[in-house]
Amino acid sequence: MAAAPGRIENRIRRLRFDAGEMTQKDLADKVGVTRQTLLAIENGKYFPTLELAFRIARCFGVGLDEVFTYHDD
Amino acid sequence: MPYGERESLCSLITTLIVTLLFLWRLSGQHEAGLFATPEALQVWARSVLILVAWSIGIAIVVAIGFHVGHTVLTGEKPDERRDERDHLIDRRALTFAWYLLSFGILGVIIALALGATALLAMNLILGLCALSEIFKDSVKLWLYRREA
Numbered sequence: 001m002a003a004a005p006g007r008i009e010n011r012i013r014r015l016r017f018d019a020g021e022m023t024q025k026d027l028a029d030k031v032g033v034t035r036q037t038l039l040a041i042e043n044g045k046y047f048p049t050l051e052l053a054f055r056i057a058r059c060f061g062v063g064l065d066e067v068f069t070y071h072d073d
Numbered sequence: 074m075p076y077g078e079r080e081s082l083c084s085l086i087t088t089l090i091v092t093l094l095f096l097w098r099l100s101g102q103h104e105a106g107l108f109a110t111p112e113a114l115q116v117w118a119r120s121v122l123i124l125v126a127w128s129i130g131i132a133i134v135v136a137i138g139f140h141v142g143h144t145v146l147t148g149e150k151p152d153e154r155r156d157e158r159d160h161l162i163d164r165r166a167l168t169f170a171w172y173l174l175s176f177g178i179l180g181v182i183i184a185l186a187l188g189a190t191a192l193l194a195m196n197l198i199l200g201l202c203a204l205s206e207i208f209k210d211s212v213k214l215w216l217y218r219r220e221a
Contacts, residue, residue: 033156036075036217045219046158 007071012042015060015067031055076152077159078217079139085210087135091128092203098124099196113192121199162216170209177201 016022028038031052040046041056048056057064074082098120102108107116144150181189181197189197 032154033158034075034077034152034154036078037156037158040158049157052157 081213088206166209166212170205174205
């Protein structure tokens with residue numbers, strides 16, 4: 001039986017704010033994606049690949065689990 | 074508007090123009106009786122080849138028009154970067170279009186088995202190609218909007 005899908009949340013908006021109110025465009029440029037992709041990730045409409053997730057975490061200087069959290073519902 | 078979305082809209086407009094051009098040209102030839110001869114398939118194939126050449130020209134003109142229009146309206150050089158989300162949307166849309174085309178071709182084979190002419194079958198396949206392209210671009214636009 002397949003496991004029920006969980007829920008992935010992210011703290012990108014909070015981390016951007018804490019990083020001197022970094023804009024979406026700045027973060028998008030740093031991690032090499034478009035602003036629209038970053039917006040979709042922030043809103044939980046798109047889930048990035050593991051590589052991009054690591055790049056985002058590295059950009060803030062934190063671990064992956066401080067950016068993305070997985071919840072079993 | 075991101076590059077991928079603009080590209081999809083551009084492609085959709087091009088396909089619609091080209092489809093209308095094909096319909097206009099081929100229906101005109103049909104009314105003129107050019108497809109009522111034994112060389113009907115040859116005439117059809119030559120017409121389609123000419124139209125394919127026109128289509129390439131139309132695609133270039135629409136792409137340039139979009140590029141210039143975007144630059145004039147927004148005053149900035151468009152961001153032509155494509156990332157992993159663009160590739161994912163491409164793959165999803167292509168899968169849907171591929172299903173449509175596959176089932177459509179199966180339908181054409183059934184039509185042939187039921188007595189449709191080869192010319193009708195070729196026109197149906199041409200129509201299916203246009204339809205699947207329109208469907209692909211529409212799905213891409215929908216995915217871009219849904220995930221914005």
